[in-house]
Amino acid sequence: MLESSRSTSILLRGGxxxxxxxxxxxxxxxxxxLISGDRITQIHPKISPPGDETTIINCHDKLISPGFIDTHRHMWQTQLKGRHGNHNLAEYIPTGHLTGGLYSPEDVFFGELGAAAESIDAGTTTVVDYSHVALSPSHVHRAIDGLVASGLRAFFCLVPTIQAESWKPVVKLKDTLIPDWFLPLLGNLAEQMPMADGRIKLGLGFDGFHLPREEVVSLYQQAKKQVFDAINPLADYDLLGPNVIISHATGMTDYDTARIRAAGAFISSTPSTELQMGLGEPVCLKEDFYGISSLGVDCHSAVSASLVNEARLILQHSRAMRVQEKDIDPVMQNSKEFLPIMDLVMDVFNLITISGAQAIGMGDQLGQVQEGMLADLVVWDATSPGMLAAAQHDPVAAIILHSSIRDVETVIVNGVLRKHEGKLMPFHVNREEQKDWKTVSKDILASREKLERLIQNTCG
Ligand SMILES: [Zn+2]
Structure with missing residues (x-):
């Protein structure tokens, strides 16, 4: 895929x-x-543009932060947005998760592209895409095409996909979880990855732990030989290691937690969906999970894809829970104990930056704004009505507690502008063709309408 919007260098001046x-x-x-190619090459009080072709962006009155890293997401679900506002997990599975079985490869492409656009718009530059819509090799290829076209950085995690055999009168699941083409395709993709100037890497996602041990171990051994950076399982077969991200991790025993830590694995909390859908108390700010946690959006079919929203939600939820656990009167009238706030804005900022990067094994390349690191950056308006005064006093508090997506002015991924002056840049939907967001949004809505009819007829 062409990366024609790459400028040889970008100079962010005075931020x-x-x-x-x-x-x-x-x-x-x-x-x-200064960004040269895909890297941050210089940070200095005064830098001269290296050539006439350098794109210069005035960043006076702007903040420059690392791009955010979403470690658990189902990117295909864009067309299902709005359907799950009042759903718990048991309601979401048949009306959301399983309806992926009705997607065509083109629907998957536009689902992925729409999700990536929403992420970039909100300052997310990397996602771990837990792609449980692997219905056929074509579905998988179009999912990857959608990520490539979007400009986002992603770990595309191929997932053996649970599918419905029949929908009525009750949902019956197919017996086969791992089709014949799955492992050959995994090997094939491993040879082609990384793609798109290193932006797209391969992983394996898995939640079929009800299967016999031999099947699970064989799949993982095969995967480990061929893939690897981000694997996304709950493993109990000595498969746990530093390249594993365990989604949710709610309800873990102390023993489980100790094993995760010892193995160097990470967890991904997804506060909105965990709190909404009854998955249990998010663990990412609990002491046992300090230093091994990251954040994900999970289902943008149910909630906004903003990682700042997730960080904000878990921060304030955690603060409330600590007060409740100590049984302190919320207005402090009857309390003998004054409980200082333990969870800080910096803690959640780090969950979506440095810890997210460590979770995907890229802590030395992403999650920080340092010379030599990959150029995944967000430029924020520090003088919008929301950010003004907060940004000048405490930039991290401003982003976590005062910002909105409107304040995300510019987003750079892998040294390429993907949002600028508040607007998404055009997408290379194929080698010859670019489409702007307005056009892509029409394609997504057409796909949504088609799927809506299919869902009504099949399982409504
Ligand atoms: Zn999920």
Whole structure:
């Protein structure tokens, strides 16, 4: 896929750069930042543009943060948005998850592209796409095409997909979880990855742990030979390791948690869906999970794809739970104990930056704004009505608690502008053709309407 919107270099001039120190604290540094190719090559108080072709972006009164990293997501679900506002897990599975079985490969392409557009718009630059819509090799290829076209950085995790055999009078599932073509395709993809200038890498997602041990172990051994960076399972067969992300991890025993930590694996909490759908208390800010947690959106069919929203939600939820656990009067009238706030805005900012990068095994390349790292960056308007005053006092608090998606002015992924001056850049939907968001949105709505009819006729 062509990357024709790449400029040879981009100079971000005069912004306040949010930089992590070795302890994970963030301070704002006013400086210029130079991107050459896919990397941040220089951060300095004054940088001259290296050539006439350099794109210069005035960043005075702007914040520059790392792009955010979403470690658990089902990108295909765009056409299902709005259907699950009042659903728990048991209601979502047949009306959401399983309706993926009605998607055509083209529906998957537009689902992925729409999801990526929503992510980029909100300042997310990397997703772990847990793609449980692998109905055929064509579905898989079009899902990857959608990610490539979007400009987003992604781990495409191929998932053996649970499908409905029949829908009425009750949903009956197909017996076969891993079709014959699955492993050959996995091997084939492993040879082609990474794709799109290194942006798209391959992973394996799995939740079929009800299967016999031999089947699970064989799948993983095959996968480990051929793939790997982000694997997404709940493994109990000595398969746990640093390249594993365990989704949700709610209801873990102390023993489970210790094993995850010892193995160097990470977890992905998805606060909105966990709180809504009855998956249990999100664990990412609990002491046992300190340093091994990251955040994901999970189902953007049910909630906004903004990681800032997820960070904000879990921060305030966790603060409330600590007060409740200590049984302190919320207005402090009857309390003898004053409980200082333990969960800080910095903690959740780090969940979606440095910890997200570590979870996908790219802690030395993503999640921070440092020379030598990949150029995945967000430029924020620091003088919008919402951000003004907060951004000048505490940039991290401003982003986590005062920002909206409107304040995400510019998003750069792999050294390429993907959103600029508040607008998404056109997408290369194939080698010859670019489409702007307005056109893509019409394609997505046409696909949604077709799927709506199919869903009504098949399982409504
Ligand atoms: Zn999920």
């Amino acid at each position: 306040v750069i949010l930089q992590h120190d070795s302890g994970g604290s963030v301070t704002g540094l006013k400086a210029d930042l």
